Amino acid sequence: MTVAAFWLTALALFAAATRAGRCLGLIPIVSQLLLASFALPVLMYFWVEPQWHLSGAQLIAPDWLKQLYSLSFALLLGHILSDVIDLRLDRQSVKIAAPSFAVPFACGLATAHWLLPAQPWISSLAIGLVFAITAIPVLYLYLRHIGYPPAATRRLVQTAILIDLTCWTLFGLAQGSLHLSSLLLPLGLACVPVLLRLLRVRRPLPYSLGFFGLLVAAEHFKLNALIFGIGYLLCMTALKMPLVLPLPTRWMNRLQTWFAIPLILTFGIVQIDVHSAFASLGPAQWAALLALPVASKLLGNWLGLGWAGASFAGASRWRESVLLNIRGLSEIVFLNLLLQQGLISPALYFALMLMGLFATLMPALTGLHRASLNPTADPARSPRADR
Numbered sequence: 554m555t556v557a558a559f560w561l562t563a564l565a566l567f568a569a570a571t572r573a574g575r576c577l578g579l580i581p582i583v584s585q586l587l588l589a590s591f592a593l594p595v596l597m598y599f600w601v602e603p604q605w606h607l608s609g610a611q612l613i614a615p616d617w618l619k620q621l622y623s624l625s626f627a628l629l630l631g632h633i634l635s636d637v638i639d640l641r642l643d644r645q646s647v648k649i650a651a652p653s654f655a656v657p658f659a660c661g662l663a664t665a666h667w668l669l670p671a672q673p674w675i676s677s678l679a680i681g682l683v684f685a686i687t688a689i690p691v692l693y694l695y696l697r698h699i700g701y702p703p704a705a706t707r708r709l710v711q712t713a714i715l716i717d718l719t720c721w722t723l724f725g726l727a728q729g730s731l732h733l734s735s736l737l738l739p740l741g742l743a744c745v746p747v748l749l750r751l752l753r754v755r756r757p758l759p760y761s762l763g764f765f766g767l768l769v770a771a772e773h774f775k776l777n778a779l780i781f782g783i784g785y786l787l788c789m790t791a792l793k794m795p796l797v798l799p800l801p802t803r804w805m806n807r808l809q810t811w812f813a814i815p816l817i818l819t820f821g822i823v824q825i826d827v828h829s830a831f832a833s834l835g836p837a838q839w840a841a842l843l844a845l846p847v848a849s850k851l852l853g854n855w856l857g858l859g860w861a862g863a864s865f866a867g868a869s870r871w872r873e874s875v876l877l878n879i880r881g882l883s884e885i886v887f888l889n890l891l892l893q894q895g896l897i898s899p900a901l902y903f904a905l906m907l908m909g910l911f912a913t914l915m916p917a918l919t920g921l922h923r924a925s926l927n928p929t930a931d932p933a934r935s936p937r938a939d940r
Contacts, residue, residue, distance in 0.1 A: 556612055559601065560819070566592065567815035580694050581810050582881050583917070586910040589818040594827045594903075609823040620773070622820050625813035627768040629886050630782060632809065635796050636689045637718045638786040645864075646708055649857035650715040653877060656853030657684040660845055668841050669901070675727050676896045682720045683888065683905055684846040685853075687713040688881030688913070695876060695916050705864035709876060712857075717883055724887075725779030739777040742767050743784025750792055760789055761797045814882070821889050821902060830900035842904040847912050850878045875916055880909035 567585055570592070574584025601607050613619070661684030665677035692713050696706045729736040745763050754760070764785050771778040789796060798805050834842070854874035863870070888905055891897045897905075 556607065556615055556618070559605070559607060559612060560618065560816075563593070563819045564812065564815050566596075567818075568811060571810065579917070580691065580698070582688075582691055582814065583910075583913060585814055585818060586881075586885075586906070586913060589822050590907055590910050593819065593822045594825065597823060597825075598827045609825070612823045613820055618820075621816060623773045624769055625816045626886070626889065627765065627772045627778070628813050629809065629817065629882065630772070630778060630890075631765055631768050633689070633717070633883055633886060634721065634779075634782040634786055637714055637721060638783065638790060640714045640718060641711060642715070643708075643711065645861040646711040646715055648861040649708070649712045649854070649877075650719075652856040652860065653687075653712065653850070653853040654685045654716045654719055656856065657846060657849040658682065660684055660849035664841055664845055668838055673896070676891075678727055679724060679887075679891050679896050680901075680905075682724055683884060683891075684849060685716060686720050686880060686883050686887060687716050687877055688879050688883040689713045689717060690883075691881030691913060692876060692879045695879065702865050705868060705873075708861075708864050709873060712877065720887070721779055722783060725777060725783060728777055729780055736777065736780060739771060739781035740784055742771070742776075743781050743788060746785065746788040746792055746794060750794075757795050757797045758799075760794050762799055764789070764796065765799055814885070817885060817889050821885075821892055821906070824892065825899040825903050827903075830903045833898070833900045834904060839904060842901070843908050843911065846905075846908050847878060847915070850912070851875070854878060875919055878912050878915060880912045884909040 567588060570584045570588040571581045574581065574587075597609070601612075613622075658681045661681030662677055664684070665672065665680040669680070689710065693706075693710055696709065701709075729739075745767065746760050749760055749763070764782075767785070768778060768782055770776075771781045786796065800808070831839075851874050854877040855870060858870045858873050864873075884905070888897070888902055888909075892899065892902045
């Protein structure tokens with residue numbers, strides 16, 4: 554069995570799982586998380602490693618695969634950052650976001666310090682940010698699916714954007730603080746929009762192509778892609794230049810669903826030795842990593858929503874707390890970033906991915922996928938909902 558054949562098999566499994574999930578009413582990311590968290594580890598443990606004699610290190614070794622990974626990772630990171638930058642602050646969203654970020658972040662730092670083995674401070678910081686993160690695209694899909702009122706949809710999506718902007722910015726600055734010289738080139742590249750404006754480039758496509766192209770290069774050459782991405786998009790925002798996709802929306806969505814997300818999930822999962830992953834973390838650590846992020850995030854959401862007040866008559870504080878606990882795509886990209894940089898172990902990656910799966914499934918498990926608070930309403934479009 555060749556490495557290429559394995560990857561084609563993995564992509565085929567994700568395609569089948571996605572189609573099967575749609576028949577059951579699941580959005581693609583949930584089906585993909587289920588496959589990645591349960592089926593892929595079983596496949597690796599009982600078939601690929603003993604029968605094909607292929608280890609996780611061998612499966613991610615080819616240079617062509619690393620090139621595809623860099624391209625996929627840059628595509629998804631660019632998607633998330635473009636959502637994050639499109640922030641329109643309002644007082645109610647800030648009131649929700651402050652405790653929704655602070656409570657789980659503090660819980661994550663405490664968990665990293667007291668319950669996990671000693672590690673660098675940036676790893677502890679990253680774990681705190683994983684506890685706090687919210688998935689913007691998946692949250693919007695749930696809100697649209699249940700027919701949530703437009704104003705309430707806008708408030709929750711803007712809250713998620715504010716939380717994720719805080720997470721990505723803090724981590725990017727923390728990375729840069731370790732090697733201040735590594736900030737210079739990404740910050741210089743982030744000023745490319747200013748150069749294009751000086752060259753009298755007025756169409757948005759060159760700016761957007763430059764963003765995605767340089768993001769791929771930053772990921773490939775191990776530059777600080779976060780600082781570059783945030784800085785570049787902030788420059789575009791200051792210049793009032795919109796970000797446009799290099800491909801039509803339909804094709805970009807297909808590329809993400811059928812290729813980029815499965816590739817990134819598989820790339821992370823195959824590096825996990827399932828037996829050692831369960832052995833390297835004790836029962837108390839597993840329980841803490843699966844329960845504390847969800848519990849602390851729900852508490853922070855509950856406090857923030859109580860501070861901001863109800864978004865409409867009959868709004869459920871519990872319902873919105875559960876919705877803001879969704880992890881999904883944002884956490885996948887963040888965890889893969891941490892794993893590739895060696896800031897978390899494969900075992901910790903696996904545990905936090907299982908936690909993210911449970912948090913993302915919570916709205917469906919609590920019946921929110923069947924709710925329709927305002928079936929005739931057309932929910933407000935998210936900053937990048939058309940993607």
